[in-house]
Amino acid sequence: MIRDNCLVCDSKNIEEIIDLGSHPFADTFIPESKKDMADMVFPLVCTLCNECGHVQTKYSTDPNARYSQTDYSYTSSNSSFSRNHWDSYAEEISEEINLPNGSLIAEIGSNDGYLSEQFNKLGYNSVGVDPSPYMAELAKVRGINTIIGLFEKETSEKFLNKYGQAKLVVANNVFNHSDNPRDFVKAVTKILSDKGYFVFEQPYWLTSIKTEKFDQIYHEHVSYFTVKSVKKLLSDAGLSIIYVNIVNYHGGSLRIIAQKNSKSSEAEKRILEEEEQSGIFDSETYKKFMQKICNQRNIFLERVYKLKQKNKPIVAVGAAAKGNTFLNFYNLNKTVIDYVTDSSPHKIGKYTPATRIPIVGDEIFKKYSEVYALILSWNLKDQLLPILSKINPNIQFISPEEIP
Ligand SMILES: [Zn+2]
Missing domain, CATH: 3.40.50.720 (NAD(P)-binding Rossmann-like Domain)
Structure with a gap:
């Protein structure tokens, strides 16, 4: 299926900018038993929205095929570099927002539960949401309960009924995977308490283009965010960026903290200007x-x-x-x-x-x-x-x- 509309602003004014040929799912590794079977490949093409500057893949693939039917192999704690990153992430975020002890945290895309476990070590109560039953099992070993499913309306309601609203919603490298980031962010606002925080990190498109790294592009990454497109997405759901920083993960990631009805940060203005001048919104x-x-x-x-x-x-x-x-x-x-x-x-x-x-x-x-x-x-x-x-x-x- 071809995406004709921008996933952030719904405009049809989108144009093709990058074509990498045909690719399989990048995050799926093939076990011996399926070695001789053919893998599905799909054209890996990116489009740019001329209205809001959002970049997304042109061809949509089935999210169930991407995560639940295959053995999705990425664990967020797969290297000591990753583990160090998530250790300091938990510390830095809890300091930045001064989160009281015992607060409920929802981690969307909780994977093997490593980050949630780090938050719990700091005295919080984390619950995971993840589509992979396999990852949920790994998380259980770390003492993290996981609601299994892609994060959408139904899953968010399940979360609310069972746990209530969270003080902090964490979603790293996950809503860039979503086929509907607008609904995703709306669902986040539902499970987030009024003064709560939404924090996320994902690869930064400006860094990828500046450093000529095309390999952050793959089918699982549906969206390639800039501060400009994230701001549009968040503000449509009533959220403002109160903190933005570029961190050294995945070769350059955006870390953003957002809050309902808040004032936007100075850093946001500075980065928005830099993005405009860089040429990333020009085909x-x-x-x-x-x-x-x-x-x-x-x-x-x-x-x-x-x-x-x-x-x-x-x-x-x-x-x-x-x-x-x-x-x-x-x-x-x-x-x-x-x-x-x-x-x-x-x-x-x-x-x-x-x-x-x-x-x-x-x-x-x-x-x-x-x-x-x-x-x-x-x-x-x-x-x-x-x-x-x-x-x-x-x-x-x-x-x-x-x-x-
Ligand atoms: Zn757009």
């Missing part, structure tokens, strides 16, 4: 962007194929959703990439979608005297380099950004 910017990423691909592939002609092993590092966008856009499959390594036990033993590269632990590097490594989780590069070099000091790192 011409994306013509240059596409040209740049295609050129980079051509140059890098030439290098990769030269290595393969000499039969050199190439191992990619980091079985993450963005890595799948990269592999599929570059058409790097198991015939070119020998393995993808990852530290998550939920991914090792599985295969990457469509490209069918086996996922193994980092120890695989030990078996080679000469080996090339391509880091897909570039946001974790500083943490990964010393670990990998310790496993094998002969690893040679290659990347499209560093052409020798």
